Amino acid sequence: MSHYHSHIQTALSLLETYKGKEPFAVFIKKFFAANKKYGSKDRKAIAHYCYCTFRWGKAWAGKATEEKLLAGVWLCSQQTPGIINEMRPLWLEAATTMGIEPDTATIEQKLEIIGQPAYDTIFPWTKDLSEGIDSRKFTESFFIQPDLFLRTRPGKMNKVKHQLDTAGIFSTRINEDCLALTNSSNLEKTISPDKDAVIQDLSSQQITRFFQQVPKKDMASVWDACAASGGKSILLFDYLPSVKLTVSDIRASVLKNLEMRFHAAGIKGFRSFVADLSNPGRAIPDDKYSFIIADVPCSGSGTWSRTPEQLCVFDEERLLEYASLQKKIISRLIPALLPGGYFLYITCSVFRQENEAQVDFLLENYPVKCVKKETIIGYDKKADTMFAALFTTS
Known part of the structure; x- marks a missing residue:
């Protein structure tokens, strides 16, 4: 003992x-x-x-x-x-x-x-949860280690599944292009990351459903404004390979990593720039876009099963800070939309203040209408929980 x-x-x-x-x-x-x-x-x-x-x-x-x-x-x-x-x-x-x-x-x-x-x-913040979240099941999910999810690139499922099987790595096929693995799976030297498969949470992969709501002709110019490592952009590229991408992030180092991922993924001809969208005093290119994606900074509360320390250290006052930051970012992005353009707002938060409240903010302050909104439930699938809302200026 x-x-x-x-x-x-x-x-x-x-x-x-x-x-x-x-x-x-x-x-x-x-x-x-x-x-x-x-x-x-x-x-x-x-x-x-x-x-x-x-x-x-x-x-x-x-x-x-x-x-x-x-x-x-x-x-x-x-x-x-x-x-x-x-x-x-x-x-x-x-x-x-x-x-x-x-x-x-x-x-x-x-x-x-x-x-x-x-x-x-x-989890003492149940009163602040977004619509559709079962607080009891969500709380129980904290005691369950989430899975690692692979999204296979178009036409690569059989190749990736064979590579995993050969390496003795057990995987479960979730749908036509998604595999679930145990979180401790070591994929080093097993697959070609971003070329054949992308490590991407199951709920993040569901964002394709929102892409499908946008007419392809209205994806002529796309700005992934909070691009981070580029997962949503690669997802969009696989849905529409002809897309012309502009990507930005507040961190130059993150964009360097994104550029390497894009190279592996075969994405060329994109434009990138560093942008602090929370600061009205920081200039951004004076361009207009037909489709803007904003996977905004947030509490990350939908991912806390992966980082459970956040359950212990999170302070409710941080919600006010995130909500304020999100409004600042939204206020910089909506004016960059072309007439009839589309705006996709995404968080990995479970809090109403970062989700439905921001939908209300958009509808009350800008000439947009909400095409689709959804709390993407992942806690019952060993995945993250997210929120997304699609707007149009039509």
């Missing part, structure tokens, strides 16, 4: 020290780099214990304790791990007494056995 205690104490120490100023993956990597005594198995166990604890969010008064850590490990496990057999056998006995097989107990059953906590203490 000693190695369990050692790993638990190290994990609790890290959790106590972490203040959320950087992604936890970066934080713990620095810790292990400075403490060489931890072997590969030690590092894996300690990191796992930390992430399982983060998944409790604001519950247990927000404090990291051994009980909270162990409960997190059990809830995140499909089969009973050795640490629970040794350190919390009473939980397993309680399950058996209730007629529940410990290895197949649901998250709801495990919560009942543990006696902690109420769902709304894990």
Whole structure:
């Protein structure tokens, strides 16, 4: 049992020290780099214990304790791990007494056995959720590791599936061009990234449904205004290879990465520029576009199953900051639309303030109409949850 205690104490120490100023993956990597005594198995166990604890969010008064850590490990496990057999056998006995097989107990059953906590203490912002989100199922999803999704490029499904099978990497075909893999899958040297397949969340792939609402003749000039690494642009290119793309981002380094991805994806003739769209004093090219895509900066709350530390460090006041930033960006982009043009607003947020409230802002302040809006539910598919709304100036 000693190695369990050692790993638990190290994990609790890290959790106590972490203040959320950087992604936890970066934080713990620095810790292990400075403490060489931890072997590969030690590092894996300690990191796992930390992430399982983060998944409790604001519950247990927000404090990291051994009980909270162990409960997190059990809830995140499909089969009973050795640490629970040794350190919390009473939980397993309680399950058996209730007629529940410990290895197949649901998250709801495990919560009942543990006696902690109420769902709304894990994610206390349920009143702020967007339409269509089941708060209970969404909260349960924090204890489930999301999948890694591949979107195969046109005509590449059979090739990519064969490459994965040959490498012994298990994958499940979701649809004609999407594969789901375990999040720990190592794809290095297995596939040609961006050439044959793109790592892209299942919900992000659903944005094609919004592209289909725009007449192809109205995609003559497209500006991906918050392009980041270019995933939405590559998605659009695969839908309409003749598209003429302009891309921008606030970070020059990100655009460099985007250019490398575009090269691998076979996208040529695009235009790119650095733009701070939140600052009215920063000039942007005086061009007009028939279609503008804005995957805006947001809380990222629809992706917190992947970065559960955010559940613990998120401050509700940040919502006001993001909402204000989003309005500033919208206000710079709408004037760049051609008459009859289309504007696609996207977030990976579950909060109404960043989603439906921004739809209302657009409708109240600009001569646009909403063609389609949707909360793209991913928590029931081991994927992210997103929001998208398409507008036209017609």
